[in-house]
Amino acid sequence: MSARVEAIGPQSLNRSPSLVVRWYVLIITVLVYTISIADRYVVSTVLEPIRLELQLTDAGVAFLSAIPLAFFYVSFGIPISWLTDRWNRRNIMAVSLAAWSAMTLLCGTARNYWQFLTARIGVGVGEAGGTPAANSIVSDYFPAARRPMALTIFSLGAPIGAWLAASFAGRILDLYGWRAVFLALGVPGVVLAGVIYLTVREPRRGQLDQASTGAAPSFWVTLKFLLEQRSAVHLIVGSAITAMWGWGLTYWTPTFLLRSYGLSAGAAAEVVAPMHLYGGIAATLLTGWLLALPVMKDQRRVVWLLAGGIAVATVPSIVIFYTHSFRLAVQMFWIFIPSIYFYIGPCFGILNNLAPPRMRAQFCAVTLLVANVGNLIVAPYVVGLLSDWFAPNHISNAASLRLALLCLAPTGFWAAYHLFICSRRLEADHQRALDAT
Numbered sequence: 001m002s003a004r005v006e007a008i009g010p011q012s013l014n015r016s017p018s019l020v021v022r023w024y025v026l027i028i029t030v031l032v033y034t035i036s037i038a039d040r041y042v043v044s045t046v047l048e049p050i051r052l053e054l055q056l057t058d059a060g061v062a063f064l065s066a067i068p069l070a071f072f073y074v075s076f077g078i079p080i081s082w083l084t085d086r087w088n089r090r091n092i093m094a095v096s097l098a099a100w101s102a103m104t105l106l107c108g109t110a111r112n113y114w115q116f117l118t119a120r121i122g123v124g125v126g127e128a129g130g131t132p133a134a135n136s137i138v139s140d141y142f143p144a145a146r147r148p149m150a151l152t153i154f155s156l157g158a159p160i161g162a163w164l165a166a167s168f169a170g171r172i173l174d175l176y177g178w179r180a181v182f183l184a185l186g187v188p189g190v191v192l193a194g195v196i197y198l199t200v201r202e203p204r205r206g207q208l209d210q211a212s213t214g215a216a217p218s219f220w221v222t223l224k225f226l227l228e229q230r231s232a233v234h235l236i237v238g239s240a241i242t243a244m245w246g247w248g249l250t251y252w253t254p255t256f257l258l259r260s261y262g263l264s265a266g267a268a269a270e271v272v273a274p275m276h277l278y279g280g281i282a283a284t285l286l287t288g289w290l291l292a293l294p295v296m297k298d299q300r301r302v303v304w305l306l307a308g309g310i311a312v313a314t315v316p317s318i319v320i321f322y323t324h325s326f327r328l329a330v331q332m333f334w335i336f337i338p339s340i341y342f343y344i345g346p347c348f349g350i351l352n353n354l355a356p357p358r359m360r361a362q363f364c365a366v367t368l369l370v371a372n373v374g375n376l377i378v379a380p381y382v383v384g385l386l387s388d389w390f391a392p393n394h395i396s397n398a399a400s401l402r403l404a405l406l407c408l409a410p411t412g413f414w415a416a417y418h419l420f421i422c423s424r425r426l427e428a429d430h431q432r433a434l435d436a437t
Helices: 019-045 047-054 058-084 089-109 113-127 130-139 144-154 157-176 178-199 219-228 230-261 265-292 299-322 326-339 344-353 357-390 398-408 411-436
Strands: none
Touching: 019 047, 019 058, 019 089, 019 113, 019 130, 019 144, 019 157, 019 178, 019 230, 019 265, 047 058, 047 113, 047 178, 047 230, 047 265, 058 089, 058 113, 058 130, 058 357, 089 113, 089 130, 089 178, 113 130, 130 144, 130 344, 130 357, 144 265, 144 344, 157 178, 157 265, 219 230, 219 357, 230 265, 230 299, 230 326, 230 344, 230 357, 230 398, 230 411, 265 299, 265 326, 265 344, 299 326, 299 344, 299 398, 299 411, 344 357, 344 411, 357 398
16 A cells, blocks of 8 residues: 555545644554553552452562563563554554453452452553554654654653552542452543544554555564664663663552551552652653754754753652651652653654664564563562561561662662663664665
8 A cells, every 4th residue: 555544534645644633643642551551550559458458468469460461561562563563553552452441440340369360461461562553653643853752742641641540540549449440440441442443544654754665574683673773772771771760669659658658548649649740741741842942853962861861860769768758758759750751752752763664663562571571570579579578577568668669769870871872873873774764
């Protein structure tokens, strides 16, 4: 098919996507990402009630809530991204969204350990197809110079989703219990999946890159190309460690506040909810505005900005879990929490510029695989293990969890190092990707 296929509305087959169409598709993908983040991380809001009801240790509840989802998310991410680079991305995104939303509903009906485990596995399998497909579609509606900006807007789904997983879920939790939280979050995803199928059409791959229409390369060819893109490797590692640092700490934050300062589970979530919503959106939009400036057309300046921002934000992340002052901790959260969002869109945008069009979904999947191993497997479970280990008689308490989180907090400096090193070969690797188009 040689014509450009547009989204909603009758469009001329000989024109590039209109501005209205581009932004409609972008807004739809923001909603997909919002629901993905909300369904994935809402479990951190209800972590302590689930742990108490099922009589689990910190490591045990971390394993149940995070590892099954993450293992199947990363396991299915690569094969689904392989399909995404070959098949209709709109259909893959819609089916994935419907599937993980239905499994979120089943989390709310779970009555024992194994039912909840099975449902979380289903959420992970479904979510594996959402972000790579959305990412690839957005990249075919916005030209290379505007992709970091567009994918920064796309990344607004993260703070909005985290706010839903904290504030909205926290209120439901205190009123109706933890099972009602999953029921309330599952329904909107099923509805949105139908909207996507009916209103969004598949764009022609590479339509803004003068891409060839040949067959998509195999995964192994893509992986070889990626590993030779040294800037892409450092970008992926840096963003993955950032995710492990930022999302790993926030995963345990409601439980930390509950134990350290005597809040209810819902009240603890409410403390950080506005920081996710207002701070996260402000940080993301400010980053998008900065990336639109002419001076930021040099992509090296983008990664310098990311590296510097993460390094600075690591300091308050350490202070939060060191201090015993609730007021100081809240002040530091207002710096730390927004920092876990501003890097997402620029990293995706630069990564897509380092990949030929028919490799983008697989590049994205590799990034998500590495990042989610860190923030959904390593960080939650290792923090849980350390908390159990530090606690007297291995019965976790506020002090043991605090010490475990302090072990994770300094890893932000490690992430900043990789993001800075990424800049060294960035321009040469971008040109290599263009030559391979």
